[in-house]
Amino acid sequence: MIKKRLYLGLLGVTLLMFSGALVYLWLTFFQRDAGILRYLLIAMVLAVLMVLFVIGLGFLGIVLSLLSSRNITVLDRPMNFTVSVLYPVVIWLGKIFKIAQDKIQCSFVEVNNQLVRAKKGKLTPDRLLVLLPHCLQERDCPNRITTNPDNCSRCGRCPVGDLLVLGEQYGVHVRIATGGTLAREVVKKLRPRAIVAVACERDLTSGILDCIPLPVLGVTNERPMGPCFNTQVNPEAVEKAIQFFIKGGDSHVIFTT
Numbered sequence: 118m119i120k121k122r123l124y125l126g127l128l129g130v131t132l133l134m135f136s137g138a139l140v141y142l143w144l145t146f147f148q149r150d151a152g153i154l155r156y157l158l159i160a161m162v163l164a165v166l167m168v169l170f171v172i173g174l175g176f177l178g179i180v181l182s183l184l185s186s187r188n189i190t191v192l193d194r195p196m197n198f199t200v201s202v203l204y205p206v207v208i209w210l211g212k213i214f215k216i217a218q219d220k221i222q223c224s225f226v227e228v229n230n231q232l233v234r235a236k237k238g239k240l241t242p243d244r245l246l247v248l249l250p251h252c253l254q255e256r257d258c259p260n261r262i263t264t265n266p267d268n269c270s271r272c273g274r275c276p277v278g279d280l281l282v283l284g285e286q287y288g289v290h291v292r293i294a295t296g297g298t299l300a301r302e303v304v305k306k307l308r309p310r311a312i313v314a315v316a317c318e319r320d321l322t323s324g325i326l327d328c329i330p331l332p333v334l335g336v337t338n339e340r341p342m343g344p345c346f347n348t349q350v351n352p353e354a355v356e357k358a359i360q361f362f363i364k365g366g367d368s369h370v371i372f373t374t
């Protein structure tokens with residue numbers, strides 16, 4: 118929960134900051150008799166109030182979902198809006214408070230994963246995509262697995278082979294992407310209804326934000342040799358994420374896209 122609190126705390130501070138700015142604007146300018154400016158200000162304040170209301174609902178939905186482990190379906194849209202609109206502000210606030218960006222991203226992925234798990238849906242395997250980063254591939258391997266994963270001979274020198282076998286066992290799509298552009302192309306082509314994504318916190322965060330409202334369960338890779346080089350991943354964590362989507366929990370909620 119500590120990890121999740123960081124992102125939630127920054128999100129809450131952002132909301133307070135915007136509300137404070139609105140009150141300041143109101144108290145400073147609204148009292149003045151400035152003719153047409155007064156009406157412009159009223160329109161502006163009302164517009165900002167509406168946005169803040171939606172963001173507030175989204176924040177409430179996120180907190181309630183996390184506390185109850187249940188999806189608040191009616192608040193899905195405000196939650197997605199709050200997450201995507203406020204993320205850059207949260208990162209900016211983190212810089213002001215001197216909080217490392219990767220810590221915030223790690224917290225964001227944790228919050229996202231719990232929100233996705235709260236949805237408790239069930240998919241047929243062919244609607245699930247497992248996206249792997251290219252850095253999992255052994256650096257000296259000559260096989261071009263990004264164009265076609267079947268080019269992997271499953272030699273066991275890196276985790277890719279085992280993950281492809283896992284994908285076959287469950288009948289889900291497994292693709293390897295070199296970056297965001299290729300990942301977006303794969304998503305556009307396969308049109309999955311949910312994604313299990315393996316990557317570093319930074320790439321997971323941008324991928325999750327890119328895919329909203331598609332549910333994405335993020336599995337963080339391990340980087341024993343530094344970033345983007347012969348990375349590793351716990352296959353059990355990937356398998357659990359696959360099982361969550363295709364075996365489901367309470368099947369009364371179906372994932373929506």
Ligand code: SF4
Pocket residue numbers: 254255258259260262268269270271272273274275276277278279
């Ligand atoms: S498992 Fe596949 S991708 Fe990894 S080194 Fe062997 S052939 Fe290359």
